[in-house]
Amino acid sequence: MKYGFVLPSGDARTAADFASQAERARWDGFFVWEPVWGIDAWVALAAAATRTETIRLGTMLTPLSRMRPWKLASETATLDNLSNGRLILAVGLGAVDTGFAEFGEVTDRKTRAELLDEGLDILTGLWRGQPFEYKGKHYTVKPTSFSPPPPPLQKPRIPIWVVGAWPSQKSMLRASRYDGLLPNVIGEDGKVRLGPPTLDEIRQMKAFMAANRRETTPFDIIVEGRTPGEEPGQGAEITRAWAQAGATWWLEAMWEAVKEPGAVLRRIAQGPPSRQSG
Secondary structure, three states: OEEEEEEOOOOHHHHHHHHHHHHHOOOOEEEEOOOOOOOOHHHHHHHHHHOOOOOEEEEOOEEHHHOOHHHHHHHHHHHHHHOOOOEEEEEEOOOHHHOOHHHOOOOOHHHHHHHHHHHHHHHHHHHHOOOOOEEOOOOEEOOOOOOOOOOOOOOOOOOEEEEEEEOOHHHHHHHHOOOEEEEEEEOOOOOEOOOOOOHHHHHHHHHHHHHHOOOOOOOEEEEEEOOOOOOHHHHHHHHHHHHHHOOOEEEEEOHHHOOOHHHHHHHHHHOOHHHOOO
16 A cells, blocks of 8 residues: 545645655655646646655646646656656546636536547657647647657656546546546436445455456556544554555545645654554
């Protein structure tokens, strides 16, 4: 099990400072969210990259359906080089209640899914280098020799974690083609259920990936939650149960502490559950 910390809020300087603290406290990853309008995730991660050496850096998460894939390909390749190959890209449809409609972004779920699929095709294609050509329903890309950026350092690619909505086969198969699963669960009402999946649902998702994944590269299952920093034994017990069910990453997420940077920093300093002292 690896352990990441999700920064709930803060500017680029905060991201750099807190990522540095997280590396010293032996967290494996440091993640920032990517808003429609707000602190730019890629500037924040670039600042964090210059203050750290080993910790993985990433988004939680990037709503690729509203991005220009070639712009994201440039940002991710640039940051992977800047960080010496430490980037993780997490993608999904995004939460429409975070400003999609207000800024004229696509809100239709089916269309966003199409844009996500095409965006992933273009992103990975551009990472591989030129010549690259693509023709889809929403995007057309022609080969170009005009100032292409250096490719990402990581091979075969920057790891991509994709949201999968269990038990939707289409959604889960999309995630299976990449490097990690960010699990959601569709409820009986047909809507994404609030809250984390159960341990049994994680087991079912792991079995699905084992049966359906065709890639031979490593694959992660990522879960998100809270552990008590002041009770390391209890925290280790919580994350151990998820690891036994099949999760490979635990993301400590203090979303309710948006206006409490002091509490966030204290939790970072306490370290991951399995590595806390006491």
